[in-house]
Structures are given as structure tokens and as C-alpha cells.
Amino acid sequence: MAHAIWSGSINFGLVTIPVKLFTAVKTDDLSFNMLHAKDEGRIKYERVCSVDGKPVPWDEIVKGYEYEKGEYVVLTDEDFAAVNPEATQSVDIVEFVELDKISPMFFDKPYYLEPTKQGRHAYALLREALSTTNRVAIARVVIRTKEYIAAVKPIDGALVLELMHWASEIVSSNTLEIPGSEKLPEKEMQMARMLIDTMSVEEFEPEKFSNNYHDQLLTMIEARAAGKELPKVKKAPARAKVVNLMDVLAQSLEESKKRRGAGAEKPATRRRKTTAA
Amino acid sequence: MPPPRVTRRVGSHTLSLSNLDKILWPDDGYTKGDLIDYYERVAPLALPHLKGRPLTLQRYPNGIAGETFFEKQIPRGVPDWVERVTVPTPGGSRAETTFVLCNDAATLILLANLATIVLHVWTSRVPALEEPEFVIFDLDPGEECTLRTLAAVAIAIRGLLGEIGLSALVKTTGGYGVHVVLPLQPGYSYDTVKVFAEIVARQAAQRLGDSATLQRTIAKRPRNAVYLDYVQVGLGKTIVAPYSVRARTGAPVSTPLHWSEVEAFGRRRTAGAPADEFAKYTIRTVPKRLEREGDLWGAKNWKKQRLEAATGKARRLWSQPG
Numbered sequence: 001m002a003h004a005i006w007s008g009s010i011n012f013g014l015v016t017i018p019v020k021l022f023t024a025v026k027t028d029d030l031s032f033n034m035l036h037a038k039d040e041g042r043i044k045y046e047r048v049c050s051v052d053g054k055p056v057p058w059d060e061i062v063k064g065y066e067y068e069k070g071e072y073v074v075l076t077d078e079d080f081a082a083v084n085p086e087a088t089q090s091v092d093i094v095e096f097v098e099l100d101k102i103s104p105m106f107f108d109k110p111y112y113l114e115p116t117k118q119g120r121h122a123y124a125l126l127r128e129a130l131s132t133t134n135r136v137a138i139a140r141v142v143i144r145t146k147e148y149i150a151a152v153k154p155i156d157g158a159l160v161l162e163l164m165h166w167a168s169e170i171v172s173s174n175t176l177e178i179p180g181s182e183k184l185p186e187k188e189m190q191m192a193r194m195l196i197d198t199m200s201v202e203e204f205e206p207e208k209f210s211n212n213y214h215d216q217l218l219t220m221i222e223a224r225a226a227g228k229e230l231p232k233v234k235k236a237p238a239r240a241k242v243v244n245l246m247d248v249l250a251q252s253l254e255e256s257k258k259r260r261g262a263g264a265e266k267p268a269t270r271r272r273k274t275t276a277a
Numbered sequence: 278m279p280p281p282r283v284t285r286r287v288g289s290h291t292l293s294l295s296n297l298d299k300i301l302w303p304d305d306g307y308t309k310g311d312l313i314d315y316y317e318r319v320a321p322l323a324l325p326h327l328k329g330r331p332l333t334l335q336r337y338p339n340g341i342a343g344e345t346f347f348e349k350q351i352p353r354g355v356p357d358w359v360e361r362v363t364v365p366t367p368g369g370s371r372a373e374t375t376f377v378l379c380n381d382a383a384t385l386i387l388l389a390n391l392a393t394i395v396l397h398v399w400t401s402r403v404p405a406l407e408e409p410e411f412v413i414f415d416l417d418p419g420e421e422c423t424l425r426t427l428a429a430v431a432i433a434i435r436g437l438l439g440e441i442g443l444s445a446l447v448k449t450t451g452g453y454g455v456h457v458v459l460p461l462q463p464g465y466s467y468d469t470v471k472v473f474a475e476i477v478a479r480q481a482a483q484r485l486g487d488s489a490t491l492q493r494t495i496a497k498r499p500r501n502a503v504y505l506d507y508v509q510v511g512l513g514k515t516i517v518a519p520y521s522v523r524a525r526t527g528a529p530v531s532t533p534l535h536w537s538e539v540e541a542f543g544r545r546r547t548a549g550a551p552a553d554e555f556a557k558y559t560i561r562t563v564p565k566r567l568e569r570e571g572d573l574w575g576a577k578n579w580k581k582q583r584l585e586a587a588t589g590k591a592r593r594l595w596s597q598p599g
Contacts (some may be wrong), residue, residue: 038420038453039495212353213346219371220347222515245476246592252469253585 006143008089008158010152017119017126019091021143024110024160028214030221071173089142091152097137099153106164107151113159157185173250190224287317287383290358301340301392304526306520307560312522313389315530315560320382322572323520327385329402331376332363332390333515335395341524343526351377352391359384362403366513378403394524397515405463406512409470410581412459413516414478415450415506419490422501424503426488428543430503431455433489435536439532441590443582445538446574449555451523451531454503455539456516462581473584480595481505492544519574520567522560532558532566533573 004020011017034043047056063080064072091113129151130136137152141161149164196216283294316323318325334348350371351361360378379385379396388396400409414434418427434457435445445459461470482489482505490502498504509516517523521531532555542554558566571577 086447216348216350217346220349223349223366245472246588246596249469249472249476249584249588250592252466252472253588255470255583256464256466 004114005087005111007116008091009119010091010093010139012093012126012137015122015126017122018116019113019123020116020158021161022112022114028211030214030217056235088129091139091141091150092138093152095138096130097138098134100138102136102151102164105170108163108165110160110162113152113161117157123159126152127157127159128152130159193259283350285386285387288381290356290383292383292390292399294386296371299340301339301394302338302526302528303342305491305528307528309390309392311528312392312394314568315522315528315564316385316389317382318564319520319567320385322567322575323518324379324382324385324491324575326519326574327396329378329380330387330398330400330518331364331403331406332379332399333397333519334377334391334393335397335524336391336393337524338392341394341526345524347397349374349376351375355387359387362406364406364513392472394522396518396521398518399515400510400514401512407467408463408465409461409467409510410463411461412470412474412477413507414457414474414541415454415509415516416457416500417454417504417506418551419498419500419502419504422503422551423548424542424554425454425545425548426501427551428539428545430481430485430505431457431539432536432543433485434477434505437477437481437484438587440594441587443587444564446578446579447536448519448531448574449529449558450517451521451529451555451558452525453536453550453552453555455551458533460579460581464582465584469584471508471510473588474552475512476591476595478505478507480591502539519572520563525556527556528543529556530558530560530563532563535570535573 006021007019008021009016009018035041036043047058047061048054049056062074062076064074066072095140113123126137139150139152139161141148141150141163143163149166151162151164153160153162283295284293286460293315294310295547297308297313299309301307301309301312331349331414334352335345336348337343337345349366356376360374360380362378363373363375365372377384377388379388400411400413401407402410403447416427416431416434429534431447435447438445438459443459445457447455447457449455478491482491487499488502489505490498491505491507492498493508515532519531519533523531
């Protein structure tokens with residue numbers, strides 16, 4: 001497995017389990033560079049001041065929060081440091097709850113937790129206890145300098161730390177116009193249920209679904225890359241002389257003439273005698 | 278609110294067109310409806326150049342400022358009546374690819390409804406996919422190359438072909454450059470055509486000196502020269518079809534020209550950029566031009582030629598040690 005992105009400990013009560021954090025999902029997105037269409041030069045970004053129109057070096061850049069249109073509060077590195085949560089490197093378990101009491105909307109991004117040598121026993125204990133009680137742990141976590149709420153769940157033998165959204169980040173569906181469940185005819189409901197039954201599967205198999213857009217893009221990129229390479233491979237190393245190419249062409253024409261003659265296609269009719277040099 | 282759909286009857290097919298008001302060219306305000314109308318109007322002249330040629334679609338579902346994708350594989354949901362051809366595509370991640378064949382106006386409009394702006398076609402047709410129907414020289418001007426220089430290079434290539442008894446046609450690419458093509462009788466292989474194109478391109482570069490380059494690495498090309506691309510020849514390689522729209526501001530169209538028009542560009546006193554001139558041929562202006570001129574690449578001008586005699590002449594005239 002790749003190297004850990006973070007190491008710290010899970011804390012609950014008086015128990016401390018030293019752990020490392022690993023990526024659990026990766027995205028398939030292809031990354032592209034922006035190029036100038038004409039000459040394929042890489043596009044560079046420049047930080048330009050909107051007041052004097054000149055490029056600005058990094059050490060002259062500060063962050064500002066626009067609290068009103070055009071009005072900024074400027075914050076310095078010290079200001080950010082003052083409110084940064086302490087980099088405790090810990091997963092502090094606050095409470096335990098049954099998994100289905102948490103709306104799936106809250107889950108954001110999963111990471112794997114792996115115990116270090118000293119933590120193996122306590123790790124297994126926590127995992128089994130969570131499994132048998134059908135509960136997950138809710139914890140406060142600090143990764144780099146940002147604080148998160150997260151759930152610790154047992155999945156396939158591993159403890160998974162899943163970062164969650166804050167309640168304030170979830171948008172309510174209240175503002176949408178959604179019909180209620182009243183006055184739905186039983187007959188239609190029956191048909192809908194039947195449809196669902198016929199389309200139901202025993203297990204969800206994510207492998208069945210492939211990312212077509214991604215695959216097609218890759219196909220295209222491979223083909224292009226292959227197309228660009230071809231001429232180079234076929235190319236004679238030195239500057240070929242026109243005279244040699246003439247021989248190649250004459251031979252090539254001769255071959256296609258034979259091919260045409262052999263095939264059922266009607267033979268070349270207007271062929272004039274060529275005067276070879 | 279469901280997006281408005283419109284049904285349109287084209288030939289024997291009824292098409293359901295969607296989002297006709299969607300703006301594809303934000304600077305010009307041209308919509309998907311405008312794109313569809315354009316392709317419908319030019320279909321009679323555009324179709325002979327599309328029929329039977331495997332087609333790669335370049336789609337812009339969110340307009341020319343949004344992301345684009347190239348589709349070789351026929352898009353899902355395209356109705357069964359749309360004709361198609363399946364060819365092996367070794368090297369790609371698909372073993373074979375099923376290409377759309379744009380054989381009728383209904384298909385062309387259907388593709389436009391999928392926000393297909395640019396039509397890239399093979400240079401061969403079913404069933405003879407291994408026999409190119411023309412030789413193509415893609416003349417790509419450098420950043421500082423003028424319209425005058427580009428025209429001079431195109432005319433020089435026509436002149437070279439004339440020396441060996443061949444006649445060529447020309448069109449704008451819709452972008453910066455022009456395509457010069459030489460229609461062929463059937464029966465030539467891609468290998469033959471490739472070598473022939475290389476001989477002509479080398480001879481042209483040798484005669485034209487600084488104004489033309491065969492350098493494939495962009496950074497090494499002189500900025501005021503025309504890059505003579507003769508390698509766009511090969512099985513599966515595509516060119517922008519005549520009358521295809523381009524995804525650029527103004528909605529320019531790849532437009533066949535009279536050689537006299539190219540000659541006029543060569544006499545220009547001002548040193549304008551080619552793209553400025555070619556930007557005049559758009560989805561607004563080209564339908565009218567076509568009513569006046571017809572298809573300059575049509576059957577009347579599309580003289581299919583043989584290479585044997587020309588090769589003999591080229592050998593006599595151009596072969597010199599060096």
C-alpha cells in the first residue's frame with residue numbers, strides 16, 4: 001500500500017490506539033493541461049493586480065474576506081494561526097451510535113486506518129466491539145490544520161475513518177416542490193412495485209458499471225498518441241532523398257497495379273506508358 | 278420545466294430535436310437551432326463528402342467554451358436506422374469501433390442535435406476503406422504567417438501538381454489554414470499515396486525556401502512559414518469535412534474556394550492573417566455562397582486522377598542528386 005498520509009491515534013476513555021491513515025478511494029478523473037491550440041505551448045497563470053495591472057510576487061499576497069461587496073477584511077498568516085485547531089493528530093471519539101441512525105448524506109470521504117505494532121490488540125478489540133454492537137464511533141479529527149467530524153466504522157475487517165459533513169453544510173430539501181404520498185391509486189402502486197421487482201438484483205455489483213466517458217476519452221487519447229508515433233517509427237533515420245522516394249513510389253504503384261489486376265475490379269484502362277528516367 | 282422538444286420530419290424519419298435555444302457560440306449568440314438549420318440547408322452539397330466515410334464526431338454539449346469530446350464509437354441512443362460500419366481498431370482500448378456513416382440528411386441533423394459541431398471524416402469510403410480517394414496537403418500557417426504567404430504556398434503546390442499533369446482543389450479548414458486535395462481514381466493504397474504526398478511536399482519545400490517547412494516539431498518551425506503537413510494520410514486518419522462547422526467564435530465553416538480567390542489573396546497588399554479572412558466564411562454566409570457557387574468540390578470539378586504518368590514525369594523533372 002502507498003505511504004500513510006497521516007499518523008496519530010484513536011482516543012476513547014483511557015484507551016489510545018496508535019494508527020496510520022491511508023487513502024481508501026481514488027478518482028478516475030483524467031487530468032489535462034491547458035495548451036495553446038496553435039502551438040501546444042503550456043498555458044501559464046500569472047497573478048496580476050487588478051489595480052496596477054502588474055504581476056504580484058507571492059510575498060506581497062495576503063488573503064481577504066469580502067464581507068460586503070468590495071469591502072475586505074485582510075487576514076494574515078498569524079491571524080489564521082491564532083484560530084487554527086491544535087494539530088493534535090488524534091481521532092477523539094465522542095460518542096457511539098447505530099449506523100442507520102446517520103443519514104448517508106453526511107458521509108463525505110473514507111480513509112483506511114491501520115494500527116501500528118503496539119495498537120494491534122486494541123484495534124481488533126474496537127473493531128469487534130463495533131461489529132457486535134452494530135454501532136459506529138463519532139469522532140472529532142484534525143487532519144493537517146483543519147478540524148472534521150468523522151465516523152469510525154468496521155468495513156471488511158478494517159476500521160474506516162469516514163469524514164462527514166457538518167450539519168451546517170447539508171442543504172435542506174424543504175425548499176423543493178415535492179409531492180406527498182396521498183391519493184396514489186393502489187393499481188399504479190402495484191405496477192410500480194412489480195416493475196421494481198423485475199429489475200431487482202440480489203447484490204449490488206459496482207463492477208458492472210463502467211465509466212464510459214472516461215473509457216472513451218482514454219481510447220481517444222491512446223489512438224491519438226499512437227497516430228502521432230506512427231510516422232516517426234516509419235521514418236527513415238536520415239534525410240531521405242527524392243530519388244529514393246521515387247523508387248519507392250514506382251514500386252508501390254507496381255504492387256497496387258498487380259493487386260488490381262488480380263482482383264475482380266476492372267483493370268486500369270487509361271494507363272499511359274511512362275517514360276522512366 | 279422540461280426542456281422544449283420539437284419534432285421535425287426529414288425524409289422518411291421523424292426526429293425529436295431538443296434544446297434548440299441552447300447557445301453554443303456565446304460571443305455570437307448562435308444556438309443549437311442555428312447549427313441544425315445550417316446543416317439542414319447545406320446537406321445536399323455536404324452529404325456527398327460524408328457518405329460512406331467513417332465519421333468522428335466532435336461534440337460540444339455545453340457550447341464552444343465548454344468541454345468537447347471526440348466520439349469515434351457511435352453514441353448510445355442513436356436510432357437503428359442510422360447507418361454505421363464496424364472496423365477493427367488495433368492499438369486503441371477497443372478491439373473494434375463502430376463508426377457513424379452520415380449517409381442522409383436525417384443523420385446529419387440528428388448529429389447536429391447531439392451538438393456535433395465538427396465532422397471529421399476518413400479519406401476513404403466503404404467498402405474500399407483501404408483506398409484513399411484523394412491526396413491531401415494540410416497547409417498550416419505559423420503564428421506570424423500572412424494570408425499572402427499561405428496563398429503563395431497553396432498556389433505553388435497546385436503549380437507543382439500541374440507540372441506533372443495533375444489538378445488540385447482547395448478549401449479553407451475553417452481555422453487558420455487550407456487543404457489542398459488531389460482526387461484519385463480508385464485502387465491506390467495508403468502506402469502509395471503517402472509516398473506520393475511526401476515527394477510533392479519535399480519538392481515544394483525545396484522550391485519555396487523560407488515560406489514553407491516540413492518540420493513536425495512546432496517549436497522548431499519558423500513562425501512566418503507554412504507547415505506542409507503531408508502525413509494526414511493513412512487508414513483511420515481524418516480531415517475536417519467540407520462544409521463542416523468549426524468550434525470557433527463566428528462559427529466559421531470549412532469552405533471550398535476557387536483558385537482565383539486564392540490567387541486574389543496572394544495579391545493582397547496588406548499583410549493580414551489567414552484566419553481573419555477565413556472567418557468570413559460562416560454558418561451565416563456560406564449557405565448564400567453555396568446558392569451562388571454550388572459545390573466547388575462537386576462532381577463537375579472532382580476529377581479523379583491516376584498517379585502512374587505523373588510519377589514518370591516527376592521522376593524526369595524533379596529527380597536530381599541531393
